[in-house]
Amino acid sequence: MTPAPSGHRGLPEAPDPLPIDVVDNHTHLDITREGDEPLDVAEAIARARAVGVTRLVQVGCDLDGIDFTMDAVDRHPELLGGIALHPNEVPRLAASGELDDAYAEVERLAAHERVRVIGETGLDYYRTGPEGVDVQQDGFRWHIDLAKRLGKALQIHDRDAHEDVLRILAEEGAPDRTVLHCFSGDLTMARECVERGYLLSFAGTVTFKNARGLRDALSATPLENLLVETDAPYLTPSPHRGATNASYLVPLTVRAIAGVLNVDVPTVCRAVSENAERVYGSWDRV
Template sequence: MTHHSARREAPEPPTPLPLPVVDNHTHLDIGRDGAAPPDVASAIAAARAVGVDRLVQIGCDLSGARFTTRMIEQYAALLGGVAIHPNEAPRHAAAGDLESAWAEIEALAAHPRIRVIGETGLDYFRTGPEGVAAQQDSFRWHIDLAKRTGKALQIHDRDAHDDVLRILAEEGAPDKTVLHCFSGDVSMARECVERGYYLSFAGTVTFKNARNLRDALAVTPLDRLLVETDAPYLTPVPYRGAGNAPYLIPITVRAMAGTLNVDVPTLCRALSVNSEAVYGPW
C-alpha cells in the first residue's frame, strides 16, 4: 500500500477530552512500516496531554511480553498484557517450542501489574488452514490461564467470529473477557453483550466503509464499552495511513459518542469506569 508523504507526518494532537479515559490496547514496542518504536515516556506524556491518562500495553510475542513487563515497572500510567499472538502460535508449534513459550508467558503473567492475558484468539486472515489447530490450542490454553490467574482475557478475532464464540462457550469464558478491536456485526455484538463480554472499539469505527461496525457499536450498552488505539495500527480518520498513537484516542471517542448519541463526558465516564472494572486500579 502506498502512502502519501504527508501522511507519514505525525498528526496534530486533537482537542483534549473533558474527562480522562484509558487506551485499553496499545503496542509501544512496535513501530509502523519499519519505523522505530515510539519513545515510551513521550508517548505517555502526549496521551496524558489530551486526557488519555492510563494505557494498557500489550506484548503479543515473547520479546514484546518481556518489554511490557519492564515498562510497567517504570511507568505508573501503564498496565500490561502478555500472550502468544494467534499468528505466532503456529510458528512456535512448527519450531516445537510452543509449550516453552506458554511457560514463559505464564511466568510473566504472575507480575501484579500484568492484568491481561492477551492478545490471544484466532486469525484466519494471516494464517492459513495449516495453522488453525495450533491457534485453537493456544487460544484454549490462554483462556485457561486467564481463569487460573483471575486476569482479564483480551481476544484477537480476525475472520474467525464463529470459532471464537464457539471456543469461548466450550471452555467457559473468564469473568472479564474483552473483544479487542471488535470487528463483528450487530448480531455478534448482541451475542457478546448477552454473554457479558466487553467490546473494545478502535479507529476502524471512523472508517467510511465501517457502517456495519458503527451499527454494532450502536447496540452495545455503555457498561460494556472500551476504547483503544491498537497503535501503531488502525489510525482513525482523517489520519488513516499515518502511524497511530495513544494521543489520538479522542478522535475515536468523539466518533463513538456521535454513533451512540451520547455526550462526550458521559462516554468518557463510562469508558473509565469500565476500564477499571476490567483491569483494576492503576
C-alpha cells in the same frame, strides 16, 4: 500540522483534549510500522496525557514484546500490561518446537501484579492458513484457561474467525472479564457478546467511512460494555487514516463513538474509564 519527530511519517496534530480522562484499552508501544523509528515510551505517555488519555494497557504478544511489556509496566505507572502469544505466533512456535517453553514463560510472567490481561489471544484465519488452525485453537484454549486460573482479564484477537471464537469461548467458559479487542463483528455478533457479558473495545476503524456495519454493532453496545483503544501503531482514526497511530489520538475515536451513540462526550469518557478500572483494577501502585 505540528512537525513530526525525525523518523516518523508525519505524526498527526493532537486533537482537542477530552473533558474526562480515559484509558487506551490496547496499544503496542513496542511495535513500529515499517519506516518508523520507535516513539519513546515516555513521550508517547506524555502526548496521551496531554489530551486526557492518562492510562494505557500495553500489550506484548510475542516473546520480545512480552519482555518489553514487563520492563515498561515496572517503569511507567501509567501502564498496565497484557501478555500472550498472538494467534499467528502460536503456529510458528509450534513448528519450531518452542511452543511449550514459550507457554511456560508466559505463565511465569503473567503472575506479575502489573500484568492484568492475558492477551491478545484468540484466532486469526487471515494470516494463518488451514494447516495452523488446530494448534491456534489449542493455543486459544490454553490462554483462556490461564486467565481463569490467574484471575486475569482476557483480551481476544478475532480476525475472520467470529464463529469459532464464540464457540470456543462457550465451550471453555469465558473468564468473568472478557474483552473483544478491536471489535470487528457485525450487529448480530455484538448483541451475542453483550448478552454473554463481554466487553467490546472499539478502535479507530469505527471512524472509517466504509465501517457502517461496525457502527451498527457499536449502536447495540450498552455503555457498560464499552471500551476504546488504538491498537497503535495501526488503525489510525479518521481523518488521519494511514498515518502512524498513537494513544494521543484516542479522543477522535471517543468523539465518533459519542456521535454514533447519540450521547455527550463526557458520558462516553466516564463509561470507558469506569469500565476499564472495573475490568483491570486500579493503575495506582500497590
